[in-house]
Amino acid sequence: MISWMQRxxxxxxxxxxxxxIAFVGAGFVGWGAYSYNQDKANAVAKVGDVKISxxxxxxxxxxxxxxxxxxxxxxxxxxKAEALHLQDICLNQLxxxxxxxxxxxxxxxxxxxxxxxAKIQSISAFQxxxxxxxxxxxxxxxxxxxxxxxxxxxxxxxxIIDKLNRLLALPGTPLEAKMLFAATQMEDxxxxxxxxxxxSEIKIDDxxxxxxxxxxxxxxxSKKSYTLEAIKVTIDTIEADDAxxxxxxxxxxxxxxxxxEKILPFEKAKEMVRREVQMKKAKTEALKRYxxxxxxxxxxxxxxxxxxxNSEIPLDKIRTANVGTFIKTIKxxxxxxxxxxxxxxxxxxxxxxxxxxxxxxxxxxxxxxTLLTEKAKEALKKAExxxxxxxxxxxxxxxxxxxxxxxxxQFLSHLFSAKKREGYMLLGNKAVVYEISDQKLFDExxxxxxxxxxxxxxxxxxxxxxxxxxxxxxxxxxxxxKFIKG
Numbered sequence: 090m091i092s093w094m095q096r097x098x099x100x101x102x103x104x105x106x107x108x109x110i111a112f113v114g115a116g117f118v119g120w121g122a123y124s125y126n127q128d129k130a131n132a133v134a135k136v137g138d139v140k141i142s143x144x145x146x147x148x149x150x151x152x153x154x155x156x157x158x159x160x161x162x163x164x165x166x167x168x169k170a171e172a173l174h175l176q177d178i179c180l181n182q183l184x185x186x187x188x189x190x191x192x193x194x195x196x197x198x199x200x201x202x203x204x205x206x207a208k209i210q211s212i213s214a215f216q217x218x219x220x221x222x223x224x225x226x227x228x229x230x231x232x233x234x235x236x237x238x239x240x241x242x243x244x245x246x247x248x249i250i251d252k253l254n255r256l257l258a259l260p261g262t263p264l265e266a267k268m269l270f271a272a273t274q275m276e277d278x279x280x281x282x283x284x285x286x287x288x289s290e291i292k293i294d295d296x297x298x299x300x301x302x303x304x305x306x307x308x309x310x311s312k313k314s315y316t317l318e319a320i321k322v323t324i325d326t327i328e329a330d331d332a333x334x335x336x337x338x339x340x341x342x343x344x345x346x347x348x349x350e351k352i353l354p355f356e357k358a359k360e361m362v363r364r365e366v367q368m369k370k371a372k373t374e375a376l377k378r379y380x381x382x383x384x385x386x387x388x389x390x391x392x393x394x395x396x397x398x399n400s401e402i403p404l405d406k407i408r409t410a411n412v413g414t415f416i417k418t419i420k421x422x423x424x425x426x427x428x429x430x431x432x433x434x435x436x437x438x439x440x441x442x443x444x445x446x447x448x449x450x451x452x453x454x455x456x457x458x459t460l461l462t463e464k465a466k467e468a469l470k471k472a473e474x475x476x477x478x479x480x481x482x483x484x485x486x487x488x489x490x491x492x493x494x495x496x497x498x499q500f501l502s503h504l505f506s507a508k509k510r511e512g513y514m515l516l517g518n519k520a521v522v523y524e525i526s527d528q529k530l531f532d533e534x535x536x537x538x539x540x541x542x543x544x545x546x547x548x549x550x551x552x553x554x555x556x557x558x559x560x561x562x563x564x565x566x567x568x569x570x571k572f573i574k575g
Contacts, residue, residue, distance in 0.1 A: 134180065136187035137567035138194070141180075148235055148243075149179040180573075186246060188563040193249045200248035208244050257555045261547025269543050269550075270536050276482045277504065278527035280475040283491060284464045285519045286457045293452055302441050302448040309444035310436040312396040315407050318389035318431055320382060322375045323424035324367035338362045368424070375418045375425035382427060383415045392431060402426070458515065465513035465520035472524070480529060492516070 132140040154175060158165040170176075193199070210221040214229050230240050302309070338345070338355050344365070345358035355362070381387040395402045406416050410430045419426045439447075468474075481488050483505050486497035496516050503514045504523065513522040536543075 133573045134184060135570045136184055137191035139187040139190050141183045141187060144239055145183060146180060149183055150176055153179055184569060185560055188560060188567055189250050189253055190246060191567050192563055193253055198249055198252050200245040204248050205241060205244050208248060257552050259551050261544040265547035266540060266543035269546055271530055274482050274535060276480040276529040277525045278480050279478040280524040280526060281478055282468055282475045282522045283519050284468050284522060286461050290460060291453055291456050293449060298449055298452060299441060301452045302444055306438060309439045309447055311439055312398060313436050314394050314396040314434040315430060316392055316394050316432040316434060317428040319393050319426055319428040320378050320389055321424060321426045322371045324371050327367040327370045329363055329366045334359060334362045334366055337366050371424040372418055375427045379417045379427035461515060461520050465522050468522045469511060469513055475524060
């Protein structure tokens with residue numbers, strides 16, 4: 090996701106004002122645990138003469154969060170956004186915007202009042218029956234947690250930056266379009282052969298395996314684990330009569346829907362309801378046992394050791410707890426658990442016997458790759474049994490039907506970056522040996538069909554390059570001060 094954001098990051102924060110109007114019901118999303126210097130007049134940063142306010146950063150974060158949350162079908166949580174450093178992306182975007190605004194001011198580029206009015210009146214979210222509605226305008230801004238002054242400031246900035254972008258939008262030339270076409274549509278006449286290694290061809294004796302383990306034993310460590318005194322409450326110990334199930338269903342029936350999002354009748358939802366009721370009661374019971382356990386009125390059922398990577402017992406609460414800490418409730422697939430951390434067991438080197446299977450597997454892979462390389466070189470030398478695929482371009486993954494789509498894409502990328510007419514590429518447990526017997530650099534008919542799109546691509550490539558260069562120069566020209574810390 091981050092890589093996608095970075096590829097499409099061009100001045101997204103300011104232009105997202107408009108698209109975010111569609112998220113009226115999304116509500117405001119806080120932008121994280123930043124602290125800032127109150128002495129800087131509530132500014133989070135200053136770039137040249139342009140200040141970036143706390144409110145602007147909050148709005149930018151809320152808008153960007155809503156935008157990507159919609160793209161991800163509502164699956165973006167605050168925790169995920171934090172892990173993705175969404176707030177840092179927002180601040181950096183606002184700093185880039187401020188650099189451009191300084192540059193625009195220096196060169197007399199501004200937004201006229203009538204341009205701001207026209208832009209606002211063109212936004213469909215502010216219209217009623219196709220005409221601008223002032224009352225609706227105020228209502229919508231209130232619903233997304235911003236005021237007129239802040240919003241119109243954002244619109245002015247968007248207009249100014251749009252004017253700058255138009256100045257940088259140099260058209261693509263026919264020669265540039267042809268260069269892009271040649272780079273992506275070059276075709277090779279390809280002959281291929283695949284070679285594989287049968288596991289039975291690889292022999293490993295105990296002496297060789299032990300020597301391999303000795304050389305690589307620092308790789309073979311136990312997993313970090315946690316020893317816990319635990320009390321489990323499973324749902325199979327929880328009773329729930331039909332009256333309790335019906336009462337719960339009546340109160341929460343909108344939770345129980347079929348694949349068409351229609352509410353299930355009670356009888357069809359009954360087992361789903363039963364599980365929810367039992368889980369709820371199991372949590373309550375686990376809390377009761379936690380209190381008794383912590384106060385010494387009851388003892389644990391026994392000790393358990395949980396390793397990192399355990400799919401049955403979530404480790405979020407356990408990882409952050411100190412030895413001796415009591416943990417109230419840990420949700421399990423079939424109930425809840427309360428526990429006390431007895432010990433944190435750090436990874437340690439495995440003995441030969443413990444690591445033997447892992448070492449054998451690694452040595453098998455290593456020897457298989459060596460043998461595969463030898464076979465590929467031998468096949469290339471003999472040049473027998475090759476299949477003529479015909480002409481292929483970088484995009485013709487479907488012509489390599491003997492490979493999975495991802496493998497075909499990897500192979501074609503390798504093929505068109507190779508400097509020799511013949512060679513091989515290792516792909517997992519097989520090698521693709523190839524020969525290029527002919528090459529087409531240009532196809533006039535295909536170029537003519539894609540000419541307009543290629544001109545647009547050339548234009549976009551130049552604009553992005555100019556924008557990046559301009560930002561780098563402006564970063565040297567204008568002082569950037571940040572008044573916040575994460």
